[in-house]
Amino acid sequence: MQRLLPETAFIKSDIMFDGLRYTKALGDAAATSAPNFYPYRFAQGEPDPTGTGKAAIPYLFTLEDGTLIRIKGNFKSPWHIEAGEGGRGHVLCRDGVPMRTIDFVKKPRWLEMQTSDGMSMAKTGAEALGDMLVINVAPGCQYFTNKDESGNSMRCTFCGYGRPDERMVALGQKIDRTALEPLTLTRMQETIAAALDTEKVRHVYLVGGSLTNWQDEADRFLEMARAARKVVGHRAHLSLGSGAIPTPMLEVFKKEDLVDGACFNLEVWGKQLFSTVCPGKQRYIGWEKWLESLYAAGKLFGRGNVYTAMVCGVELEPEHGGMSIDAAIANALSGARELIRHDVIPLWSMYWPIWGMTHPERLPALREYYERFNFEYGKLRQELGVKISDQFQCRGCAYMQLEVDLDRTW
Ligand code: SF4
Numbered sequence: 001m002q003r004l005l006p007e008t009a010f011i012k013s014d015i016m017f018d019g020l021r022y023t024k025a026l027g028d029a030a031a032t033s034a035p036n037f038y039p040y041r042f043a044q045g046e047p048d049p050t051g052t053g054k055a056a057i058p059y060l061f062t063l064e065d066g067t068l069i070r071i072k073g074n075f076k077s078p079w080h081i082e083a084g085e086g087g088r089g090h091v092l093c094r095d096g097v098p099m100r101t102i103d104f105v106k107k108p109r110w111l112e113m114q115t116s117d118g119m120s121m122a123k124t125g126a127e128a129l130g131d132m133l134v135i136n137v138a139p140g141c142q143y144f145t146n147k148d149e150s151g152n153s154m155r156c157t158f159c160g161y162g163r164p165d166e167r168m169v170a171l172g173q174k175i176d177r178t179a180l181e182p183l184t185l186t187r188m189q190e191t192i193a194a195a196l197d198t199e200k201v202r203h204v205y206l207v208g209g210s211l212t213n214w215q216d217e218a219d220r221f222l223e224m225a226r227a228a229r230k231v232v233g234h235r236a237h238l239s240l241g242s243g244a245i246p247t248p249m250l251e252v253f254k255k256e257d258l259v260d261g262a263c264f265n266l267e268v269w270g271k272q273l274f275s276t277v278c279p280g281k282q283r284y285i286g287w288e289k290w291l292e293s294l295y296a297a298g299k300l301f302g303r304g305n306v307y308t309a310m311v312c313g314v315e316l317e318p319e320h321g322g323m324s325i326d327a328a329i330a331n332a333l334s335g336a337r338e339l340i341r342h343d344v345i346p347l348w349s350m351y352w353p354i355w356g357m358t359h360p361e362r363l364p365a366l367r368e369y370y371e372r373f374n375f376e377y378g379k380l381r382q383e384l385g386v387k388i389s390d391q392f393q394c395r396g397c398a399y400m401q402l403e404v405d406l407d408r409t410w
Pocket of ligand 1: 208
């Protein structure tokens with residue numbers, strides 16, 4: 001396939017799909033780098049210096065031009081990282097050839113701090129994605145615990161993030177209760193304050209698992225946003241990353257100046273796709289109401305402050321219609337035009353399917369789609385004169401998206 005992307009965006013895409021092979025330099029960097037949630041798992045026959053089958057590795061690194069890249073382990077990858085000359089810095093290599101100097105994103109200092117009641121700030125629901133602080137104090141999503149009449153789960157088909165698990169225990173989240181524990185909010189506030197005081201935090205993004213009643217969802221986020229705004233003030237851009245919420249509730253967020261913008265994730269473009277990929281969102285809110293809420297947010301907060309995250313490639317899957325790449329690009333671009341017309345800017349994340357390791361033969365199509373679509377969507381933003389606001393997302397936090405990397409090239 002012809003290379004459509006600028007060189008460093010191409011490297012980013014390549015490593016997002018192909019990953020990195022383990023090296024001693026990669027393993028050694030884990031101690032001082034932002035931690036990866038997924039350890040490196042050694043493949044059968046791969047030398048394993050730990051003897052345990054897995055090793056901690058860093059999460060993110062940047063190229064010299066500021067391109068942020070996420071690390072995923074893969075023994076078969078042509079990419080690896082070595083220590084620089086004389087042990088200074090690090091070098092990204094492809095097939096053994098040094099290509100670029102890189103910097104790992106450092107472990108944020110607050111991760112090793114404690115709240116006033118002695119809890120590790122690593123367990124208070126905050127996560128650093130470069131210079132973005134993601135706050136998720138209620139990760140369990142009710143769509144995981146609900147089923148339709150045929151017994152099918154209501155969760156979004158690509159999602160593992162919202163699965164109710166042990167994260168909820170430390171956060172005191174009860175899956176059927178809307179209100180959050182007061183102590184959870186206090187710990188959240190202390191963690192945000194520590195992060196703002198010790199690191200460069202440009203964006204604070206409030207997210208969480210969904211509730212089946214959108215009024216309840218709005219109530220929960222109202223509580224979170226009031227608590228967050230108290231400590232964030234206007235030192236960072238604060239975004240509402242809930243599901244869609246009723247317009248009168250959005251007006252409350254705006255009136256009380258609780259957030260600077262919103263991002264309600266639509267995931268895919270088109271009612272039919274939305275119904276099959278996000279059955280819970282369709283059942284409990286519905287395509288029309290989701291759009292209505294997004295467009296109301298666009299009107300209230302204005303262009304550049306309202307976004308919607310999309311998953312790039314799920315529509316190629318046979319169970320979701322198996323669109324051709326050309327048809328998927330045309331569909332996504334028509335959605336982008338319509339959303340932008342309503343002052344909502346979509347952002348497409350790379351889609352790495354759960355079956356990725358067992359069906360590697362299907363990955364080249366996903367990658368081709370991701371790169372071709374990003375190229376075409378970049379042209380569309382250029383045509384419409386729209387750029388991603390660096391208040392919402394910048395090159396220091398776009399670890400799964402290419403839009404901001406392409407926006408700077410024109
Ligand atoms: S709404 Fe969908 S994407 Fe979000 S946590 Fe629930 S299942 Fe996952």
